[in-house]
Amino acid sequence: MREIKSKSAPAISVRLTAGQRTQQSILDAAVDLASTDGLDGLSIGRLATELGMSKSGLFAHFGSKQDLQLATIEAARQRFVRVIFEPALKIPRGRRRLLGLCRSWMEYAENETFRGGCFFVAASAEFDGKPGRVRDAIAANMREWLNSLEVAIIKTQQEGEISPAEDATQLAFEINALFMAANWSYQLHHDRTAFSRAMKGIERRVEAVSIGKGSIRSSRKRTR
Amino acid sequence: MREIKSKSAPAISVRLTAGQRTQQSILDAAVDLASTDGLDGLSIGRLATELGMSKSGLFAHFGSKQDLQLATIEAARQRFVRVIFEPALKIPRGRRRLLGLCRSWMEYAENETFRGGCFFVAASAEFDGKPGRVRDAIAANMREWLNSLEVAIIKTQQEGEISPAEDATQLAFEINALFMAANWSYQLHHDRTAFSRAMKGIERRVEAVSIGKGSIRSSRKRTR
Numbered sequence: 001m002r003e004i005k006s007k008s009a010p011a012i013s014v015r016l017t018a019g020q021r022t023q024q025s026i027l028d029a030a031v032d033l034a035s036t037d038g039l040d041g042l043s044i045g046r047l048a049t050e051l052g053m054s055k056s057g058l059f060a061h062f063g064s065k066q067d068l069q070l071a072t073i074e075a076a077r078q079r080f081v082r083v084i085f086e087p088a089l090k091i092p093r094g095r096r097r098l099l100g101l102c103r104s105w106m107e108y109a110e111n112e113t114f115r116g117g118c119f120f121v122a123a124s125a126e127f128d129g130k131p132g133r134v135r136d137a138i139a140a141n142m143r144e145w146l147n148s149l150e151v152a153i154i155k156t157q158q159e160g161e162i163s164p165a166e167d168a169t170q171l172a173f174e175i176n177a178l179f180m181a182a183n184w185s186y187q188l189h190h191d192r193t194a195f196s197r198a199m200k201g202i203e204r205r206v207e208a209v210s211i212g213k214g215s216i217r218s219s220r221k222r223t224r
Numbered sequence: 225m226r227e228i229k230s231k232s233a234p235a236i237s238v239r240l241t242a243g244q245r246t247q248q249s250i251l252d253a254a255v256d257l258a259s260t261d262g263l264d265g266l267s268i269g270r271l272a273t274e275l276g277m278s279k280s281g282l283f284a285h286f287g288s289k290q291d292l293q294l295a296t297i298e299a300a301r302q303r304f305v306r307v308i309f310e311p312a313l314k315i316p317r318g319r320r321r322l323l324g325l326c327r328s329w330m331e332y333a334e335n336e337t338f339r340g341g342c343f344f345v346a347a348s349a350e351f352d353g354k355p356g357r358v359r360d361a362i363a364a365n366m367r368e369w370l371n372s373l374e375v376a377i378i379k380t381q382q383e384g385e386i387s388p389a390e391d392a393t394q395l396a397f398e399i400n401a402l403f404m405a406a407n408w409s410y411q412l413h414h415d416r417t418a419f420s421r422a423m424k425g426i427e428r429r430v431e432a433v434s435i436g437k438g439s440i441r442s443s444r445k446r447t448r
Contacts, residue, residue: 036353116353121408125349128411129260129340139412173405173418174425180408181401184345187352188363194397201398208432 023061026051027075030068034076035114038126039069039134066133073137076119083108085148094159095210098152102175102202106195109183117187120145121180146172166209178202247285250275251299254292258300259338262350263293263358290357297361300343307332309372318383319434322376326399326426330419333407341411344369345404370396390433402426 016024029051034042043065048055062068088101109118116122120141127135149172156162162171178198185194240248253275258266267289272279286292312325333342340346344365351359373396380386386395402422409418 038350122349124408124412125346126262128408142412170421170424173409173421174402177401177405177422177425178398180404181397184348184352184404185397188348188366197394197397198401200394201401 024075026053026058026061027071030072031076031079031119032115034069034072035119035122036116039072039123040126042069042072044068069134070137073123073134073141076114076123077141079113080108080120080145083113088152093155095156095161095206098156098162099203099206101149101152102179102199105179106182106199109179109186110192110195118179118183121183146176149175160212161210162206163209163211171205171209174205175202248299250277250282250285251295254296255300255303255343256339258293258296259343259346260340263296263347264350266293266296268292293358294361297347297358297365300338300347301365303337304332304344304369307337312376317379319380319385319430322380322386323427323430325373325376326403326423329403330406330423333403333410334416334419342403342407345407370400373399384436385434386430387433387435395429395433398429399426 026047030042030047033047033050037046044055044058044062047053047068048058051058058068062071084101084104087104088097091097091100114122120138123138124142127138150168153162153166153168153171157164157166157168178201182194182198185191185197250271254266254271257271257274261270268279268282268286271277271292272282275282282292286295308325308328311328312321315321315324338346344362347362348366351362374392377386377390377392377395381388381390381392402425406418406422409415409421
């Protein structure tokens with residue numbers, strides 16, 4: 001189990017060659033297109049139309065539809081890491097960082113970092129029944145994300161701010177459930193209150209297993 | 225707000241005409257096909273191949289792809305009501321019925337009542353970015369489901385088994401989040417433990433706001 005490092009999303013723009021910048025622009029467009037129309041709707045022809053490029057020009061960058069899909073997933077991963085992890089890693093370790101990570105996730109979904117909501121939730125639903133390299137890449141990303149959440153919980157336990165008796169895998173599962181529900185509710189019903197509902201559920205769940213000083217609601221009376 | 229009635233899924237098979245039975249068989253196949261390949265993959269041609277029928281025969285039942293999609297959503301709704309609500313309504317009102325409803329949902333997802341997992345979760349992800357009658361029908365079904373869950377919580381409050389201070393909409397949102405996460409985890413990672421994880425999260429959440437006699441874990445010491 002390992003933490004997702006922010007170094008996997010370096011400040012690439014200044015160091016890339018012209019060819020790499022073109023490839024990055026193509027992938028940015030591909031990620032947005034896939035997040036609304038699905039990864040399977042991401043044909044080279046469709047993307048060429050979107051970008052005003054020739055199909056042969058795109059083929060020079062990506063040899064096949066599957067290669068384009070895999071590169072798009074990797075580009076989405078980098079954007080995800082940049083938006084979710086980089087702000088959270090600036091917060092001191094412990095419960096504040098864990099909750100900061102959760103707030104980053106809510107902002108990521110509410111601000112539509114990906115045009116159609118969470119790229120990975122959408123891609124999971126689209127590919128869970130389609131075995132192959134694309135499905136495997138999505139599943140690996142999701143596993144990595146849940147592992148990162150679990151690591152953040154374990155570190156909070158090591159800081160003495162969450163009970164060591166708490167099952168970190170279970171807590172990560174429940175927090176991720178609230179992420180998914182918020183994203184689903186916003187995408188289907190355009191209901192922004194879903195984000196505050198989900199965050200309320202997470203804070204309450206974390207508070208129930210909090211120990212030590214500086215409880216997130218230490219100034220409030222506990223109601224149960 | 226209204227409760228989904230089990231009468232919307234009567235024991236139809238004995239009362240249907242031959243034509244209606246054919247239509248029902250077509251829709252059964254359509255629901256399964258859509259749950260794995262998506263509602264948009266549900267073309268009349270594809271379904272005709274699956275059933276060994278002529279396209280013109282299918283057109284006689286459903287005038288257009290959209291009509292077929294809408295009829296398929298309605299058939300899925302009836303199957304959902306039959307599998308989720310009918311068993312739960314046999315349980316006495318209150319917390320037991322609420323948790324019975326949740327267990328029915330887990331069984332529904334684990335037993336793959338729909339071949340590709342929860343039909344409505346998959347359909348939501350597929351259509352949330354595609355405005356139109358199909359999207360509206362999916363959103364209406366999801367709204368109805370969450371309302372039913374909320375009604376079950378309110379009735380449990382009226383039975384004096386959940387604190388009246390608890391926000392039923394919030395609790396329904398959190399329970400539904402765990403349903404979605406279990407379905408997602410099973411479909412993507414084939415992880416059956418997701419169902420027990422989700423049920424554990426629900427029981428714990430409900431227990432925390434339980435009042436009155438017969439708490440679901442009344443025999444255990446409360447650990448917090």
